[in-house]
Each structure stands twice: as C-alpha cells, then as structure tokens.
Amino acid sequence: MGRITTRIARGLAAATVAATAATTLAATPAHASRWDVQYDHVVVGASSTNSFKAFDGYLETYYSIGGTVRAELTGAFIGHGTLKAVFTMADGTTQSDSDYTAGTQHNIDFYPSAGHTVVKTTVTYTPNSGSVDTKTINTGQAPDSTGSCTRLDQDSLNVSQSGLGSFTGYAWYGCSTSDGRIYVQPSGTSYWAGSGQTEVQFIIWYTDGTQEVKDTPILGSSKTSATVGVQSDPAKSVTWVNSRLLHWTNGRLDSTMPMTASAFGEAEG
Structure with a gap:
C-alpha cells in the first residue's frame, strides 16, 4: 500500500478497532446478557x-x-x-x-x-x-468507590512504548442520578514520541454490545503534549475502556498499537 494521509490512517485505525471489538463480542456471548x-x-x-x-x-x-x-x-x-x-x-x-x-x-x-x-x-x-x-x-471497586454517583471506580490507563509516545491518565467511572446509567471519563496527558505523529485513542465498550472510538489531538513537533479527556455516551452504560497509542511515520500508521484496558468494577462479563 502507498503512503496514506493521517486522516485516512485514523479512519483505518478506527475501523480496525471496531472489527476487533465485534469479533471479541461475538466470542463472549455472556457479555451481551450479563x-x-x-x-x-x-x-x-x-x-x-x-x-x-x-x-x-x-x-x-x-x-x-x-x-x-x-x-x-x-x-x-x-x-x-x-x-x-x-x-x-x-x-x-x-x-x-x-x-x-x-x-x-x-x-x-x-x-x-x-x-x-x-x-x-x-x-x-x-x-x-x-x-x-x-x-x-x-458498588464498583474498593477503595476507589465512594458508594455514590460521585465515583464508583477509578483505574490507571497509562500506556507507553519507546518510539511511539505515551499517555498518563485514568478512567473515572460515575453514574447518572436520574437513570442510574454508568459512564466513564478517560482523561490525562498524551506525549509525542519525538518523531512522526502520535495520538492516544479511547475505545469504549457498552452493555448493549456496541463500542465507540474517541479520538484526541494528534501530536507532532509543533505540539508535543496535550491534556485530553472524553466521556462515554450518556444514554448507555459502560463495561470497559481501552487507551491505545497510534503512531505515524512519514504518514504510515505503525502496526504496533500498545493498549491498556480498564474494566468497570472487579469482575468481567
């Protein structure tokens, strides 16, 4: 394949995440029901x-x-x-x-x-x-949970790899006091790798079996770090979130994409 633009590469990365997520969900039917x-x-x-x-x-x-x-x-x-x-x-x-x-x-x-x-x-x-x-x-995970919607869980989402960049931050889980849905707010600081372009991407998974990819600013020589934060869909409840590093070299998306996962609570579906 020839050289691709950052915008196209970003779209392909999102498509890869979605395809991987769909395959994983199909392999774990228990997740869809409970x-x-x-x-x-x-x-x-x-x-x-x-x-x-x-x-x-x-x-x-x-x-x-x-x-x-x-x-x-x-x-x-x-x-x-x-x-x-x-x-x-x-x-x-x-x-x-x-x-x-x-x-x-x-x-x-x-x-x-x-x-x-x-x-x-x-x-x-x-x-x-x-x-x-x-x-x-x-409810959630001790000792992070306050037993209220203020905070039910908080996990590290740190991810880094030499030459690809890094992200330092957390996944914060809370809930809506009106309908009880669980949401997540991943946030922190992303850092440029020192070459090419770097981005941290968040992949959020929901109880209905769907997933959503949230992009953050792309870093390079003109912008070497960024404070980033996203929030899950308030109409859905979250099961887990991944932080994922993307890196482009001369416009090509690197195949190595390190990832860190955070699940809501202490168990898994």
Missing part, C-alpha cells in the same frame, strides 16, 4: 471465640437489562436476631429487606426492585443481645 461488576463475601455477627457466623453469604452486583446495576444478597442466616440489608440507589433513595430468626437457619435472598442502580449496600445484624454488626459494600 456483566458481573463484583462478588463480595459478606459475614456479620461472627463470634470472636469460635467459628459461629450469624450470616455468611455473598453480595453479587451485576448489570441488568437496560444498563442499571442490580445487587443481590444470598447466604445462610442462623443468628438470634434480625438481619437487614439496605440498598442505596443512584438517586439517593433506599430500599430494604429484613429477616428474623431465633436460631433456625434461613436461606436469605434479598434484592431491590428492578430498574434502579444500586451504588451501596449495607448489611446489619442486630442480635437479641449483644453488639450490632454492620458491613457496607460500595
């Missing part, structure tokens, strides 16, 4: 002298159809008192569920109604006598 955000072991009411646990279970947080984040608490409750789960939603409202037992084991399955994004879950065991025990799990 994306697990996190899976947390939850124990409350544990004895300090023996192996007794009033409640021993798991909180599973995952995307539901429509792009909202659901949470479900399951496990064995065998205490002498009340177990309560409070689910805090993106809009600040709460829903709760509770159960009482006097020593007979109950299998717990607590979850809020559909259509809401859960940003925080608080599990409390109140015994008939003794101390109350509470555990709070923020």
Whole structure:
C-alpha cells in the first residue's frame, strides 16, 4: 500500500478497532446478557471465640437489562436476631429487606426492585443481645468507590512504548442520578514520541454490545503534549475502556498499537 494521509490512517485505525471489538463480542456471548461488576463475601455477627457466623453469604452486583446495576444478597442466616440489608440507589433513595430468626437457619435472598442502580449496600445484624454488626459494600471497586454517583471506580490507563509516545491518565467511572446509567471519563496527558505523529485513542465498550472510538489531538513537533479527556455516551452504560497509542511515520500508521484496558468494577462479563 502507498503512503496514506493521517486522516485516512485514523479512519483505518478506527475501523480496525471496531472489527476487533465485534469479533471479541461475538466470542463472549455472556457479555451481551450479563456483566458481573463484583462478588463480595459478606459475614456479620461472627463470634470472636469460635467459628459461629450469624450470616455468611455473598453480595453479587451485576448489570441488568437496560444498563442499571442490580445487587443481590444470598447466604445462610442462623443468628438470634434480625438481619437487614439496605440498598442505596443512584438517586439517593433506599430500599430494604429484613429477616428474623431465633436460631433456625434461613436461606436469605434479598434484592431491590428492578430498574434502579444500586451504588451501596449495607448489611446489619442486630442480635437479641449483644453488639450490632454492620458491613457496607460500595458498588464498583474498593477503595476507589465512594458508594455514590460521585465515583464508583477509578483505574490507571497509562500506556507507553519507546518510539511511539505515551499517555498518563485514568478512567473515572460515575453514574447518572436520574437513570442510574454508568459512564466513564478517560482523561490525562498524551506525549509525542519525538518523531512522526502520535495520538492516544479511547475505545469504549457498552452493555448493549456496541463500542465507540474517541479520538484526541494528534501530536507532532509543533505540539508535543496535550491534556485530553472524553466521556462515554450518556444514554448507555459502560463495561470497559481501552487507551491505545497510534503512531505515524512519514504518514504510515505503525502496526504496533500498545493498549491498556480498564474494566468497570472487579469482575468481567
């Protein structure tokens, strides 16, 4: 192939990303139906002298159809008192569920109604006598999540390679307080390689199986660095984002395109 312009090369790079993304999605059908955000072991009411646990279970947080984040608490409750789960939603409202037992084991399955994004879950065991025990799990990834739409996760997106340039920055995940959709804002600083032209590109993946390529300014001898930032589509929920370095030498797009990935939460679809 002959020499191509930067604009054409950029378009070809985007097409390559889209084709690769489509192939990956086709190979992972579980991603299209469900994306697990996190899976947390939850124990409350544990004895300090023996192996007794009033409640021993798991909180599973995952995307539901429509792009909202659901949470479900399951496990064995065998205490002498009340177990309560409070689910805090993106809009600040709460829903709760509770159960009482006097020593007979109950299998717990607590979850809020559909259509809401859960940003925080608080599990409390109140015994008939003794101390109350509470555990709070923020949706997203600890310790970055604040348990609110302000911040649910934050990951490094640093990527660099000698001769190709570099990018230093983060993927910041938040949510809409009105509809609970999860969005991402990748941002940071891109640096020129010292020759040719350099660009950092962001590839954003959504729960509906689509992906989107976001371009940033191309760097060269006249502009050697840039503060960059983009945001995902507010009408969709995000599963992960990639930062990718593109480099052109004499108008030719280099075949080496180093990439760093960031997934929302702690698990994968």
